[in-house]
Structure formats: C-alpha cells, structure tokens
Amino acid sequence: MLSQIHYDPPISHTQKQTRWQIPQDTKVVAQSIKILDLYINPVTSTPNTPCYFPVLVGAYGCVKKVQIGLDGRIVDVWEVQELLPYLVAMSADNEKNFGINSVLYKTGNNLELDESSGLLTFNRPVVDSTPATLNLNVYSGLLNSIGVINSKLEIIIDWEQSDKKWLIPNAGTVTSVNIAPPLLSYETLNLDIAQPDNVPYVQWERDNWIIPQNPNTATSGLQKVDLRSSGFNNKTLGRMLLSTCPKQIQNLAPGDEMKDLFKLHGYYMSTPMFNETFNLAKNGRSLLTSRGVVNDALKHALAVDTWGEGCFSTGAHINSKSSVLKELQNANILTGYASYGCIEVNNRVEKDFEFVYNRSNPIPTGGGALSNTHALNDQLSISAVSEVECILRGGEKVYV
Amino acid sequence: MSEILYNLSLPTSQEPQLNGKYGASYKSGWGESDRVVFKVNAPNRKMRPGTLRLNGTLQLLTQKNGVNAPVVASDKVVMNPNAGLHGLIKSIQIKFGQSVVFFLDEYGRFVAMKKESKEYQIDNGTLGNSLCELRQFSNDAQPQGTDFKPNQSLGLLYPIDAGSTELPFSLRLECPLNNCQEHIPFNRTGEIEVSITWQESLKSGIVGYGLSAGQLIKYVCNNLELRFMADPEDGANTGAIIMETASLQYCPPILNSKAGLEFNSPNAFDAVVCSFLNVSNVPSDSSRYDYLATEAITEQISQLEVKVNNTDDFLEYPLTLQTVEILYNYLLSFQPYINAYDDTGLKKHGLSYAKLDQTVKTGFGIGCPFFGGRDSGTTINFNVSLNTSPTSAYNTFMYTIGRLIL
Numbered sequence: 001m002l003s004q005i006h007y008d009p010p011i012s013h014t015q016k017q018t019r020w021q022i023p024q025d026t027k028v029v030a031q032s033i034k035i036l037d038l039y040i041n042p043v044t045s046t047p048n049t050p051c052y053f054p055v056l057v058g059a060y061g062c063v064k065k066v067q068i069g070l071d072g073r074i075v076d077v078w079e080v081q082e083l084l085p086y087l088v089a090m091s092a093d094n095e096k097n098f099g100i101n102s103v104l105y106k107t108g109n110n111l112e113l114d115e116s117s118g119l120l121t122f123n124r125p126v127v128d129s130t131p132a133t134l135n136l137n138v139y140s141g142l143l144n145s146i147g148v149i150n151s152k153l154e155i156i157i158d159w160e161q162s163d164k165k166w167l168i169p170n171a172g173t174v175t176s177v178n179i180a181p182p183l184l185s186y187e188t189l190n191l192d193i194a195q196p197d198n199v200p201y202v203q204w205e206r207d208n209w210i211i212p213q214n215p216n217t218a219t220s221g222l223q224k225v226d227l228r229s230s231g232f233n234n235k236t237l238g239r240m241l242l243s244t245c246p247k248q249i250q251n252l253a254p255g256d257e258m259k260d261l262f263k264l265h266g267y268y269m270s271t272p273m274f275n276e277t278f279n280l281a282k283n284g285r286s287l288l289t290s291r292g293v294v295n296d297a298l299k300h301a302l303a304v305d306t307w308g309e310g311c312f313s314t315g316a317h318i319n320s321k322s323s324v325l326k327e328l329q330n331a332n333i334l335t336g337y338a339s340y341g342c343i344e345v346n347n348r349v350e351k352d353f354e355f356v357y358n359r360s361n362p363i364p365t366g367g368g369a370l371s372n373t374h375a376l377n378d379q380l381s382i383s384a385v386s387e388v389e390c391i392l393r394g395g396e397k398v399y400v
Numbered sequence: 401m402s403e404i405l406y407n408l409s410l411p412t413s414q415e416p417q418l419n420g421k422y423g424a425s426y427k428s429g430w431g432e433s434d435r436v437v438f439k440v441n442a443p444n445r446k447m448r449p450g451t452l453r454l455n456g457t458l459q460l461l462t463q464k465n466g467v468n469a470p471v472v473a474s475d476k477v478v479m480n481p482n483a484g485l486h487g488l489i490k491s492i493q494i495k496f497g498q499s500v501v502f503f504l505d506e507y508g509r510f511v512a513m514k515k516e517s518k519e520y521q522i523d524n525g526t527l528g529n530s531l532c533e534l535r536q537f538s539n540d541a542q543p544q545g546t547d548f549k550p551n552q553s554l555g556l557l558y559p560i561d562a563g564s565t566e567l568p569f570s571l572r573l574e575c576p577l578n579n580c581q582e583h584i585p586f587n588r589t590g591e592i593e594v595s596i597t598w599q600e601s602l603k604s605g606i607v608g609y610g611l612s613a614g615q616l617i618k619y620v621c622n623n624l625e626l627r628f629m630a631d632p633e634d635g636a637n638t639g640a641i642i643m644e645t646a647s648l649q650y651c652p653p654i655l656n657s658k659a660g661l662e663f664n665s666p667n668a669f670d671a672v673v674c675s676f677l678n679v680s681n682v683p684s685d686s687s688r689y690d691y692l693a694t695e696a697i698t699e700q701i702s703q704l705e706v707k708v709n710n711t712d713d714f715l716e717y718p719l720t721l722q723t724v725e726i727l728y729n730y731l732l733s734f735q736p737y738i739n740a741y742d743d744t745g746l747k748k749h750g751l752s753y754a755k756l757d758q759t760v761k762t763g764f765g766i767g768c769p770f771f772g773g774r775d776s777g778t779t780i781n782f783n784v785s786l787n788t789s790p791t792s793a794y795n796t797f798m799y800t801i802g803r804l805i806l
Binding site: 282304346 | 568
C-alpha cells in the first residue's frame with residue numbers, strides 16, 4: 001500500500017484548545033491534514049433554533065488560532081481572522097460543501113442551491129447533525145509548502161470563544177457552544193521520501209494600531225493619521241490586508257444586537273474603507289502611485305489584483321442588489337470582520353513601515369451608512385496583516 | 401524584490417474642455433467621440449498580466465432640446481449588466497513601438513459578449529473581473545421587459561446623487577496586455593501606446609428608463625489614468641509570449657431566412673463569435689434600448705453550417721439544437737486555445753441551470769472554435785437558416801479571437 005489515511009483523536013481536548021501529535025518518521029502529506037467530524041452543538045435560548053455559520057467563512061470561523069509545531073518548536077502560527085473570507089474564497093470549490101455550507105448540529109436549515117432558480121435558499125428541511133471539515137492548509141502556508149513531514153508534528157487549535165464572531169442563531173441567543181473532540185485526518189506515504197531541509201513558506205503576521213475618535217466632527221471633517229509599524233522590521237512582505245473596525249462594533253455584546261452586528265459587518269465589509277483612504281511608504285517613498293488609494297473603486301481594484309478575481313465574489317454581493325444577496329441579507333448570515341484595503345507590498349522592510357490613514361465624517365447618501373450608534377468617526381482599530389516570507393531551516397523558522 | 405510595484409500612466413494630452421458643450425456646471429473631460437492616448441513604459445521591468453486598469457471618474461447628465469441637467473435617481477439609469485462601464489469605450493488600439501498590434505472596434509459589445517460567456521453560476525456577474533465597474537445607481541429594481549434587455553438586478557450600488565457626483569471607476573481592460581499568461585517585458589515591446597476612443601452616448605449601453613422620449617444621457621470622464629503592476633526584469637521571459645487578441649469584422653445584415661455570413665480575416669485566428677442587433681433597436685434616444693444587448697435571434701435558428709474557404713464543411717454535421725449545440729459552440733469559442741478542450745467552466749456557466757435560461761432569454765450569438773487556428777486570409781462562412789424570415793434586418797458583429805505572439 002503506497003499511502004494510508006489516518007484518523008487520530010486528539011491527545012487533549014477542551015472547549016478552548018485541542019491538540020494532536022503525530023510521531024516522527026510518519027511521512028505525513030502536509031496538504032492532506034484536515035480536521036474531520038467537527039461537531040458543534042450550540043445551546044440557544046430558544047430550544048432547537050437553527051444556527052448559521054457566516055456565509056463568507058463558514059465553520060472556519062470557529063478557529064481562533066492554529067499552531068504547527070515540528071520537533072517541539074512552533075514554526076507556523078495563524079491567528080488573523082480578518083483574512084478568513086479571502087483564504088476561504090481562494091479555495092472555494094473544495095470548501096463549498098464543507099467549510100462554508102456545513103450544517104450545524106441539530107440546526108437543520110442551511111444554505112442550499114436551488115437549481116431551478118440558481119438562488120441560494122434556506123429551504124432544506126431539518127436534518128440530523130452534519131459535521132464540518134476544515135482543511136488546515138487554508139490557514140497554513142507551511143502546510144502548503146513543505147510537502148512531506150517526517151518530523152514530530154504537533155497541531156494545536158484554539159477555538160474561538162466569542163460565538164458572536166462565527167455563529168448566528170435564527171432567534172434568541174447562543175448561551176453556550178459545545179465542540180466535540182474532532183479527529184485529525186491525514187495521509188501518510190509508504191515511500192522513501194524525505195522532508196526537505198529548507199522549506200520556504202509564508203506566514204501571516206499582524207500589527208495593530210488604535211485610531212482615536214475623529215475630533216473633527218464637522219461635515220467632511222478630515223482626520224489624518226500617520227502610523228509607523230515596527231512589527232515588520234527585517235521581514236520580507238508580500239500581500240497585505242489593511243482592515244479597520246470601529247471599537248464599538250468589536251465590543252458589541254451578544255444578544256439581539258447580534259443580527260445588527262453581522263449585518264453591519266457585512267455591509268461594512270462591502271463598502272471597503274468607506275470614506276477612508278490610505279497609502280504606504282517605505283523610507284519616505286510611497287508604495288502606491290499618486291495620492292495612494294483615494295476611492296472605493298480603486299480599493300476594489302487593488303483588492304482584486306492582490307487577491308485574485310474570486311476573492312470578493314461573495315463580499316461584493318453584500319452590497320449588491322442581487323436577489324441572491326437579498327436572501328442572505330434577510331437571514332442575517334452575512335459576515336465580514338471589518339472594512340479593508342489591500343496592497344501587494346513585495347518589499348523587505350528594514351526599519352519602520354509607514355502607513356498614512358485618512359478618513360472623513362460624511363456618509364454620502366445611498367451607501368455606506370452604519371447606524372447611528374456605530375458612526376464612522378468612532379474610535380477604530382486598524383490591523384495590517386501581511387504575508388511574511390520565512391524559511392524552515394534545520395527545523396527552525398528563519399525570516400528571509 | 402521590487403521597490404515599487406504600482407505604476408501609473410497619465411494621458412498624453414490635456415482633458416478636452418467641455419464647458420461649451422455641456423455648460424459650466426460640468427467639468428472638463430473626455431466625452432463621446434474623443435480620443436485619449438497613454439504611453440506606457442517601465443524600463444527594465446515587465447508588466448504583470450491582468451493588472452492594466454483604466455481608472456477615472458464619471459459624470460452623467462441628461463440632455464433634451466439642448467438643455468442639460470444632472471442625472472437624478474428618478475431617471476433610473478442602468479447600464480448593460482455585462483459591459484458595465486466598458487460600454488463607454490468604442491475602440492482600443494495598442495502599439496508596441498511604432499507597430500499597431502491590436503485594434504478592436506465595438507469594444508463594449510465584445511466585452512459584454514465575453515463576460516456573459518464566463519462562469520457566473522450563482523453570482524450573477526460580480527466576479528472580480530467586473531467588480532470594479534459601475535453598473536447602476538438607481539435604487540429601483542431594473543426592468544424585466546424585453547426592450548431593455550438588462551434584466552438582471554446587479555451590481556454595486558453607488559450614491560443616488562450620482563448625477564452631481566464624480567463616480568470613480570476602475571476597468572480591467574479587455575486587451576492582449578491583460579489576456580496573457582506571462583509577464584510582458586518592456587525591453588521587448590518598447591514603449592506601449594494605448595489609445596482609447598470613446599463611444600457615442602447612445603451606443604454605450606447606458607439607458608434611463610425614467611427618461612422621456614427624446615431625452616439623451618451624456619457622459620464626461622475625468623481624472624483618467626492607466627495603472628499597472630510591473631515586476632523587475634529578471635530575464636526569465638525570453639521565449640514566445642502569447643496574448644489573446646480580438647478584432648471586429650463587419651458583415652452585411654441578415655434579412656432572409658437563409659443567410660450566409662462570410663468574411664476574410666486579415667489576422668490569424670482561433671475562433672469566430674458573432675452577435676446580432678435588430679436595426680430597429682438601434683436607439684435614437686436614451687430612454688429605450690440598450691445598444692449593447694445581444695439579440696436572441698439564435699432562438700430562431702434551425703440550422704448552422706460552418707465552411708472554411710468555401711469548400712470544407714468544418715462541422716461534420718450542421719448544428720440544429722439551439723441551447724445545446726449552437727450555444728455550446730458559441731460559448732466554447734470564447735476560450736479557443738487557453739482552455740481548449742476543457743469545458744469545465746463552460747458547463748458551470750450555464751449549460752446546467754439558471755444561467756442557461758438567462759442567456760437564452762437575453763440572447764446569445766453564434767460562434768465556432770477552430771482548434772489549432774486558421775491563417776490570415778482564410779474565408780469563413782456561417783450559413784444560417786432561420787425558422788422564419790426576420791421582419792427587420794439584423795446587424796451582425798463578427799469578432800475573431802486569436803493569438804498575438806511576441
């Protein structure tokens with residue numbers, strides 16, 4: 001037998017964290033590693049209420065952090081949920097029936113494609129539990145690069161504790177969530193294949209800032225903020241996602257406001273950095289042309305160029321007039337975590353990356369308006385999430 | 401590792417001054433029948449394919465009896481759902497150094513045809529390729545009738561005061577520089593000149609279904625720039641670089657139940673696609689018909705034969721099944737060599753469910769892929785038999801799709 005599929009139970013499991021270990025010299029096919037039979041049992045204030053995964057990220061949203069360790073060293077860490085819509089969209093075909101559209105335990109109703117109309121609907125009758133499957137290479141650049149792993153492999157998953165980020169009850173609130181111990185599935189080879197000595201791979205890293213409330217409350221009041229990041233010093237960056245989220249939205253309490261939260265997030269994401277513009281610079285020289293990114297169309301264009309054509313096919317719908325989206329909007333299953341801007345940096349940063357951020361107060365008629373309680377001049381958090389080039393050399397991670 | 405990836409090219413001439421044309425309340429800019437030229441160059445670099453975009457802003461206004469007014473929401477302006485703002489462009493010409501390598505007339509119609517042929521499945525046209533285009537800004541649902549043709553509710557919602565606003569757009573140009581698998585080194589092309597001629601307003605696919613008879617929609621484009629990404633030259637692209645190209649061949653209108661569409665292409669080509677427009681639907685004002693819509697004449701086709709050089713029947717049997725054979729060949733013609741023989745995307749497009757119905761409703765054309773290509777000078781005949789003679793003539797827009805090899 002040339003290959004074999006394994007299904008390993010975790011060596012430890014709590015509602016916060018699950019761990020698996022695969023012994024040395026197992027010859028694991030890295031890309032085949034997935035979490036299988038992920039049963040999620042939400043308890044809701046209204047019994048047997050259907051719960052939905054957010055449509056852009058599906059069950060992938062329940063993962064807060066992924067750590068991959070080789071021979072006792074953590075070499076790849078993923079904890080940037082802002083990226084999920086993009087990462088899942090990029091592997092969309094395979095995820096369609098698993099990550100995105102997975103049916104939650106005892107929930108029954110779920111997205112279903114109605115072939116006669118071509119619309120996504122919610123008409124599926126109540127069914128028994130359907131477990132989700134998560135491909136771990138969606139999160140991990142290392143797993144996509146390394147090929148075969150002979151080292152002792154450790155996978156550590158931290159589960160997202162705030163269900164408001166990844167679970168939407170049809171009515172009432174989610175009072176608790178129980179995640180049953182899932183299996184780790186992977187393929188091993190019975191061939192004499194060695195793990196490569198040097199593995200170039202990409203890891204996602206983040207830097208954060210807080211933007212204070214816009215003090216200029218007049219209509220068209222501008223706020224310009226110059227930021228510097230030392231978090232990427234001496235690293236080589238590839239694609240970068242800049243996302244902003246009002247602190248008020250981040251801090252929303254679960255409850256009835258939940259639906260607004262997702263609606264707002266979805267809407268917010270679909271109007272990329274509405275009234276926000278940005279530019280990045282290295283050593284005082286702008287990386288983007290001209291004045292930077294100055295309008296929504298250019299932000300969309302940059303995002304498509306950076307992340308590929310399919311990256312926003314769903315996100316864009318949120319703000320479209322498509323009947324498909326109307327369905328989604330009515331069901332409050334839209335999600336997104338923030339507004340965004342994308343750029344391909346493709347530079348090595350020796351010292352302090354410069355980021356210029358501008359926003360203005362007014363909300364033009366007909367688009368982009370958040371509700372009164374979440375005005376665009378709120379305090380904001382901004383995060384820059386970037387591909388960082390690494391090499392696994394002699395079992396250790398080295399920045400290029 | 402590059403220092404700066406994003407590059408910019410500005411027009412080589414100043415914006416035309418339109419104040420005399422549309423009144424002082426409208427900015428200067430490019431309007432119908434104007435031409436704008438860009439010189440694109442980045443020494444020691446190579447253009448990343450798929451990144452050439454035309455950015456700018458747009459103002460719309462209505463005109464009747466010489467009186468101009470800003471477009472307002474009640475004018476209910478929509479755009480051809482497949483062409484988007486590409487419909488504003490009449491033709492594109494590209495020169496490498498002094499050589500014209502690409503000229504495509506009726507550009508907007510070709511974009512509309514090609515976009516409709518792509519894999520949309522359930523998302524009705526907001527794939528990344530068309531994401532950045534203004535599609536409509538009316539808050540009302542679009543009409544479903546046969547006159548307007550754009551019967552989908554699509555697109556990005558822009559402010560409803562768009563008439564007095566400059567709407568930003570970013571179009572990924574449908575041209576060989578973007579339809580290429582490899583980087584395009586400037587040290588092999590020399591300076592690239594991109595010339596764009598703007599379309600007549602009535603033929604731009606912009607329709608206002610709240611307008612009155614005789615009312616026209618006019619447009620002005622400002623702040624134009626070409627943006628592209630260019631990586632450092634590393635000497636890797638030394639072999640042949642293949643780009644997809646297209647050109648328009650005019651054909652006589654169809655009027656009889658049996659029609660022969662014949663043309664000689666001046667360029668080598670891999671496929672031919674053809675769409676139709678009823679001459680009575682050529683719009684005389686902006687209140688009724690979308691010029692870029694494809695007529696559903698093919699619903700009436702009972703048989704299609706394809707001949708090469710008037711002798712050989714290219715197809716073993718004439719095509720007779722409209723929504724299977726004729727539509728299949730039409731859609732397949734849009735990917736004649738890059739994905740030759742791989743019709744996965746095609747099946748997803750709509751030979752399965754919703755999109756097929758939509759495509760048939762809104763109209764589709766005829767086409768034939770000639771796998772392996774045909775030389776310039778080859779004569780192609782499409783012999784079309786219709787169930788009944790059309791009551792008015794159909795203009796035919798026949799495009800060849802081929803390869804430009806650098």
